[in-house]
Amino acid sequence: MATNTPSVLIVEDEPDLATLYATWLEDTYDVETAYDGEEALEAIDETVDVVLLDRRMPVLSGDEILSTIREDGLECRIAMVTAVEPDFDIIELGFDDYLVKPVSKAELLQIVDQLLLRSSYDEQLQRFFALSSKNALLKAEKSDAELRSSEEYAQLQDQLAVLRVQVNETMEELLERDGYRRLCQDISRGSVRQDSG
Structure with a gap:
């Protein structure tokens, strides 16, 4: 049965953490969990909208899973949710966002919402450009009188x-939400610095 509820795949090798994330998200999204890379690759298909992916896992790392997903051409959004601090190696990785553990329920819900909004924006842009191309072609090929009639x-x-x-x-909503997220991160970092100072 088709559903309009966005689907989220949580790929996390710590079962308690995967269950916690699923509990946080299940009221809003269709949630599935995978506890290792092989399970993740079996579970992911074109119906998955967002993947929350741990980087450090046994057998297949999150980086390898990410690479496979992108090579397979799946259109899902991917956020790395990991204890691995970002380094310059992230530049080459094809994820959409990156959260460093521990993460709160609000952060997790916000990142999924943000990624779904980005997907919506991408679809709107693709449709807009497709229609704009048709418009430009007709303007080049038809007279003004033909266009008007x-x-x-x-x-x-x-x-x-x-x-x-x-x-x-x-786009305005994306900018507002991203600005809000960055503001919260800056405030959080500022309070951490004050506490340690």
Whole structure:
């Protein structure tokens, strides 16, 4: 049965932590857990929207799983949720976001929400560019009189106008949320520095 509820795959080799994350997310999302890389690769397919991926796991590392997911061309969003502090090696990795453990329920919910919003924005942009290409082609090939008299062209213009508004609204929301997230991180880092000082 098809569902509109976004799906999240948690890949975490510590069962207690995987269960905790699943509990935090299950009221909002369809959640599945995998406790190692092989389970993760079996579980992931085109229906998975977001993967929360630990980097350090036995047998297959999170980096190897990430690489396989990207090589397979799956369109899901991936956040590394790991105790591994980021280093310059992350530049080459194909993840969408990175959280260092421990993470709170609010952080986890926020990152999933943010990644789903980015996916929505990507889909809107792809549709916008596809319609814009059609618009440009018709403008180049048809006369102004033909364009004005075409019902289909008028509908295309309406679709472009609506989509332009949606893209702008989603972009504003992305910027607001990312700004809020960064502000919270800065405040958190500031309080940690004060406590240790």
